[in-house]
Amino acid sequence: MLSIGIKGMASKMNLYEMAVKQLENVARLIDLEPWILEILKKPKREIIVHLPVRMDNGEVKVFTGYRVHHNDARGPFKGGIRYHPNVNLNVVRALAMWMTWKTALMNLPYGGAKGGITCNPKEMSQGEIERLTRRYTYAIREFIGTYMDIPAPDVNTNPQIMAWIADTYSILSGRWEPGVVTAKPIEIGGSEGRTEATGLGVMITAREAVKKLGINQKDVTVAVQGYGNVGYYAAYFAHQWGYKVVAVSDIKGGIYNPDGLNPEKVMEHVRKTGSVVGYPGAKQITNEELLELDVTILVPAAIEGVITEKNAPNMEAKIISEGANSPATLEADKILFEKGVLTIPDILANAGGVTCSYFEWIQAITRDWWTKEEVFRRLEHKMVSTFEDVYKLHKERNVDMRTAAYMIAVPRVAKAMKIRGLWP
Numbered sequence: 470m471l472s473i474g475i476k477g478m479a480s481k482m483n484l485y486e487m488a489v490k491q492l493e494n495v496a497r498l499i500d501l502e503p504w505i506l507e508i509l510k511k512p513k514r515e516i517i518v519h520l521p522v523r524m525d526n527g528e529v530k531v532f533t534g535y536r537v538h539h540n541d542a543r544g545p546f547k548g549g550i551r552y553h554p555n556v557n558l559n560v561v562r563a564l565a566m567w568m569t570w571k572t573a574l575m576n577l578p579y580g581g582a583k584g585g586i587t588c589n590p591k592e593m594s595q596g597e598i599e600r601l602t603r604r605y606t607y608a609i610r611e612f613i614g615t616y617m618d619i620p621a622p623d624v625n626t627n628p629q630i631m632a633w634i635a636d637t638y639s640i641l642s643g644r645w646e647p648g649v650v651t652a653k654p655i656e657i658g659g660s661e662g663r664t665e666a667t668g669l670g671v672m673i674t675a676r677e678a679v680k681k682l683g684i685n686q687k688d689v690t691v692a693v694q695g696y697g698n699v700g701y702y703a704a705y706f707a708h709q710w711g712y713k714v715v716a717v718s719d720i721k722g723g724i725y726n727p728d729g730l731n732p733e734k735v736m737e738h739v740r741k742t743g744s745v746v747g748y749p750g751a752k753q754i755t756n757e758e759l760l761e762l763d764v765t766i767l768v769p770a771a772i773e774g775v776i777t778e779k780n781a782p783n784m785e786a787k788i789i790s791e792g793a794n795s796p797a798t799l800e801a802d803k804i805l806f807e808k809g810v811l812t813i814p815d816i817l818a819n820a821g822g823v824t825c826s827y828f829e830w831i832q833a834i835t836r837d838w839w840t841k842e843e844v845f846r847r848l849e850h851k852m853v854s855t856f857e858d859v860y861k862l863h864k865e866r867n868v869d870m871r872t873a874a875y876m877i878a879v880p881r882v883a884k885a886m887k888i889r890g891l892w893p
């Protein structure tokens with residue numbers, strides 16, 4: 470079986486080098502013209518901004534923010550904004566490139582971008598986060614816009630932060646611009662279903678994989694790492710569909726009950742205590758143990774790089790649906806393919822979020838609001854049909870699902886670049 474993860478020494482690579490390696494490996498399989506490859510290896514534009522913010526204690530702190538535009542051959546740039554201490558240029562570059570493939574795979578009329586600020590919002594007040602967000606929006610205002618670049622949330626950013634971005638941008642533009650960001654609160658032009666969309670998409674693709682493997686839907690067990698927006702809704706829909714959610718975790722640890730957990734009750738516990746840990750009637754496990762559980766579906770929905778060459782040999786899940794971006798290293802990828810694990814790659818599994826963001830953008834531009842049923846109907850159709858395309862190519866060409874997804878996405882971008890041509 471061919472895999473774009475076969476070559477390379479991923480564990481020593483930074484995320485951007487890993488993203489370039491994946492692109493180079495798929496370029497060989499699809500005979501990508503060298504000039505297109507050279508362009509795609511680098512982002513179109515990288516913006517670095519330094520942001521002075523007055524903290525609550527009166528001191529001024531200067532934060533560093535990024536916005537990277539990878540490619541816009543197929544439409545305006547699109548991608549989230551991350552607030553995290555580990556944010557740096559290479560992380561943002563990699564995430565921006567992956568957004569180009571994700572929007573192309575889902576056939577959304579967008580390119581790829583990502584942004585971030587190196588900060589720890591867990592140690593900041595709401596006022597400090599608001600001032601930082603508004604200053605960042607001001608600093609990148611010339612590079613975002615409804616038809617230019619449309620940010621969205623990522624790790625540690627949320628609808629309230631999107632509202633501050635939309636408000637700041639609109640004040641500076643002199644008119645209300647709800648199309649400038651997605652995943653806004655519904656009251657100011659957000660879409661029904663956007664909050665659930667990523668987790669729902671993760672589970673729709675996993676459900677399709679269960680069907681393909683001929684596993685009885687009644688026998689499905691699920692483990693979810695990360696109990697935030699993506700992880701919670703993945704667990705919620707799994708439970709709704711009658712799957713047994715046997716384990717969930719967050720940064721503080723995991724819980725396990727072979728008879729199944731009720732995700733809504735677990736969330737009530739999280740709201741009260743701040744963690745899934747200590748949930749009554751469940752055994753405490755570590756995040757490492759959760760990843761190695763013998764389950765039908767494993768959903769890594771926390772951070773990148775948690776599945777490595779160290780734990781991949783011990784993993785027993787039949788299907789991995791990648792809620793997080795890049796949860797597996799290239800070496801781990803290879804080991805899992807050889808073991809026959811069906812991995813639904815991040816650019817497919819977690820694409821429900823950007824797909825619903827696209828629905829929100831259409832609604833914001835047209836001011837025509839859809840019901841949640843309508844949003845879910847369209848999301849279901851997009852996720853299932855794209856899963857089918859990727860699965861078909863994976864079978865036809867005897868390549869893993871990630872390679873198949875790239876073999877669909879990269880040529881779409883290349884074709885758009887060729888048709889538009891190189892100017893001057």
Ligand code: NAD
Nearest residue numbers: 625667695696697698699719720770771792793794819822
């Ligand atoms: P979130 O901040 O809402 O939740 C993250 C969860 O992961 C929390 O429960 C946190 O405690 C846990 N976590 C953090 N570090 C951990 C660690 N080292 N070990 C175990 N658990 C840990 O974030 P989210 O929006 O749910 O995003 C999760 C992942 O999904 C990220 O990789 C993000 O890029 C990706 N993603 C999110 C969306 C979206 O729409 N939210 C869309 C596409 C991809």
